[in-house]
Amino acid sequence: MIVSQLIVFWHRIYIGINKNNKVATNKQKVAIIGTVGLPACYGGFETLTDHLVKNMSDTYDMTVYCSGSKYRKEERMETYHGAKLVYLPLQANGIQSILYDTLSILHALFFADVLLILGVAGAWILPFVRLFTGKRIIISIDGIEWKRGKWSRPAKLYLWWAEKLAVKYSHIDISDNESIQDYTAQRYGSLSRIIEYGADHAQPAAMSSSLREQYPFLRNPYAFKVCRIEPENNIHVVLEAFSQLTKHQLVIIGNWKNSDYGIRLRDEFSMFSNIHMLDPIYDQQKLDMIRSNAVVYVHGHSAGGTNPSLVEAMYLGLPVIAYNVSYNRTTTEGKALYFSGHTDLYELIRTTEYPELTRIGKVMKEVAHRRYTWSLIASKYRLLVDEALSTSRKSDVTPAVTKVDTVLSDLQIQHLKHQKMFFEK
Numbered sequence: 344m345i346v347s348q349l350i351v352f353w354h355r356i357y358i359g360i361n362k363n364n365k366v367a368t369n370k371q372k373v374a375i376i377g378t379v380g381l382p383a384c385y386g387g388f389e390t391l392t393d394h395l396v397k398n399m400s401d402t403y404d405m406t407v408y409c410s411g412s413k414y415r416k417e418e419r420m421e422t423y424h425g426a427k428l429v430y431l432p433l434q435a436n437g438i439q440s441i442l443y444d445t446l447s448i449l450h451a452l453f454f455a456d457v458l459l460i461l462g463v464a465g466a467w468i469l470p471f472v473r474l475f476t477g478k479r480i481i482i483s484i485d486g487i488e489w490k491r492g493k494w495s496r497p498a499k500l501y502l503w504w505a506e507k508l509a510v511k512y513s514h515i516d517i518s519d520n521e522s523i524q525d526y527t528a529q530r531y532g533s534l535s536r537i538i539e540y541g542a543d544h545a546q547p548a549a550m551s552s553s554l555r556e557q558y559p560f561l562r563n564p565y566a567f568k569v570c571r572i573e574p575e576n577n578i579h580v581v582l583e584a585f586s587q588l589t590k591h592q593l594v595i596i597g598n599w600k601n602s603d604y605g606i607r608l609r610d611e612f613s614m615f616s617n618i619h620m621l622d623p624i625y626d627q628q629k630l631d632m633i634r635s636n637a638v639v640y641v642h643g644h645s646a647g648g649t650n651p652s653l654v655e656a657m658y659l660g661l662p663v664i665a666y667n668v669s670y671n672r673t674t675t676e677g678k679a680l681y682f683s684g685h686t687d688l689y690e691l692i693r694t695t696e697y698p699e700l701t702r703i704g705k706v707m708k709e710v711a712h713r714r715y716t717w718s719l720i721a722s723k724y725r726l727l728v729d730e731a732l733s734t735s736r737k738s739d740v741t742p743a744v745t746k747v748d749t750v751l752s753d754l755q756i757q758h759l760k761h762q763k764m765f766f767e768k
Contacts, residue, residue: 370404373728374451377444377461379435380409381423384625386571387540387651388461388485391720394541395459398721400425403728406455408447410435440464441501452476457728460513463488466505469512479731482509483517483538486647486670487526492574493602507531514731515738520648522669534738536727539649539674541717542658548631558594558633560619565592566692567637567661569630569652570644572597572605577643577666582612584688589617591692593641594633596621635659639700641688642671649674654715660708662700664691678706 375392383389396405405426409419412434420428429450433443444465451458452472460466460482472478488494489502510516510531518524518535527535555561566585570576578597585593599605599620612618624630634640640656642665653674656663665671667681680695680703682688 370402371457371728371732372455373399373403373405373457373459374447374455375405375407375426375459375461376447376451377435377440377464378407378409379413380430381407381420381426381428384413388483390544390651391461391540394544394717395721395724396424396426398717399725399728402725403457406451408443408450410443438498441467448472452478457481457731459724459728460509461485463502463505463509466509466512469508473512480513481515481517481727481731482513483519484509484523484527484535486519486523488647491646510535513737514735515727517727518648520670521673523648532739536723538720538723538727539715540651540654541720542651542654542711542715543717544627545635545655545658546631547635547659548628550632550636554629554632558619558621560592560594561633561636563592564638565594565619566639566641567594567634567656568641568643569596569634572599572602572608574604575644575646577645578604578608580666580682580685581641581643581688582608582618583685584692585618586612586615587685587689588692589615592617592619594619594621594637596624596630596633598623631659634661637661638697639664639692642666644668644671646670654711657707657711658715660704662703663707664688675707676710678710679703 375395378388378392379386380389381393381396383393392407396407399405407423407426407428409428409430411430411432414430419430422428431443431446433439433446435443441464444460444462445468448458448460448465448468455478457479458481460480462483462485466482469480472480484506489499489506494502510527510533516527516533516535518527518537519539521537524535524537527533550561568581570578572578581593581595585591597605599609599622609620613620624633634656640661640663642650642653642656642663644650644653645666645668648670653663653665653671657675663675663679665675665679665681667683672681680691682691
């Protein structure tokens with residue numbers, strides 16, 4: 344079935360390339376690869392792509408690749424806010440993501456000037472792209488994906504190898520967090536560019552009476568969490584803490600049915616009347632109503648970089664209690680509360696007074712409004728596209744002065760060869 348769909352896809356490619364070549368444009372062409380697609384209804388990369396298209400399609404001729412399995416034929420659009428949409432008959436996640444990203448890259452080679460690749464699944468082909476084409480490659484490695492607990496050992500090995508290729512053979516690699524930038528600098532000597540996520544699509548919303556009728560528990564103060572139900576997001580830790588905090592309500596939204604981990608947790612903790620485990624909510628207004636009226640946001644992610652759900656909660660002015668890892672401390676500028684296990688979280692929820700939570704919420708809002716807006720994020724991506732188009736040399740962390748050995752002794756500036764780098768302790 345997939346083979347026949349791919350044959351049809353490549354036939355359309357041939358027709359589309361000939362058709363597109365007849366349309367003259369002075370805009371540079373940018374292809375965004377690695378997302379589920381548009382309109383965004385899935386996760387962080389999709390939301391990022393949505394806002395990049397809205398902010399950049401007036402400057403560039405943009406194409407976005409979409410997973411045909413996630414969009415019914417009657418729902419598919421040819422364009423979205425000025426960007427062309429190309430559908431592939433494959434899943435954008437899991438094992439199929441390797442072929443999905445690879446085919447997207449191959450297709451983009453026919454027309455794009457810049458490949459903006461989100462994730463490393465198709466990175467195996469990048470050495471060949473660099474060797475045989477003049478295309479510019481910008482890639483976001485999406486945190487340290489190979490460390491995530493959900494992957495099998497073979498998958499982790501592939502992602503580790505793909506990450507190395509992604510950094511080495513891209514013209515520019517992006518980190519969404521300073522801690523990820525430190526990691527790539529130490530491991531690969533690459534000077535990655537930090538670009539986080541925007542959050543101003545999340546807007547405060549008063550709770551509607553209909554929503555309270557649907558979810559009566561929203562009438563009482565509650566803590567809130569939204570995430571994919573995966574072990575590295577420490578759902579079990581949060582649930583264990585609140586199972587002992589019977590006077591405190593927890594509302595947690597996620598894809599409980601998609602894994603044995605989620606099914607087990609839902610079965611184990613459904614008996615606690617103060618814990619409310621909801622299925623995914625993709626209606627932005629409904630989601631904003633629930634989270635913007637929470638007393639506190641609990642963020643359990645322990646892997647990755649700057650997490651979209653965290654910066655969205657910060658933008659809404661929610662006080663944050665986050666898992667104590669460097670990524671979360673960097674995102675919150677070390678100004679949130681942090682826990683390392685269910686005992687820590689239990690004590691923080693039990694003992695932190697409301698005035699202190701209010702103060703933290705105001706601080707989180709100031710940080711987010713300063714750093715996590717889509718206009719700022721899009722302007723950074725625009726600068727990277729322009730840089731990629733104007734240079735073929737990849738930046739690294741080695742100071743240029745250390746490479747001018749022949750004149751260093753004469754100029755008596757040997758000390759410049761021994762500068763301490765930003766990632767060194």
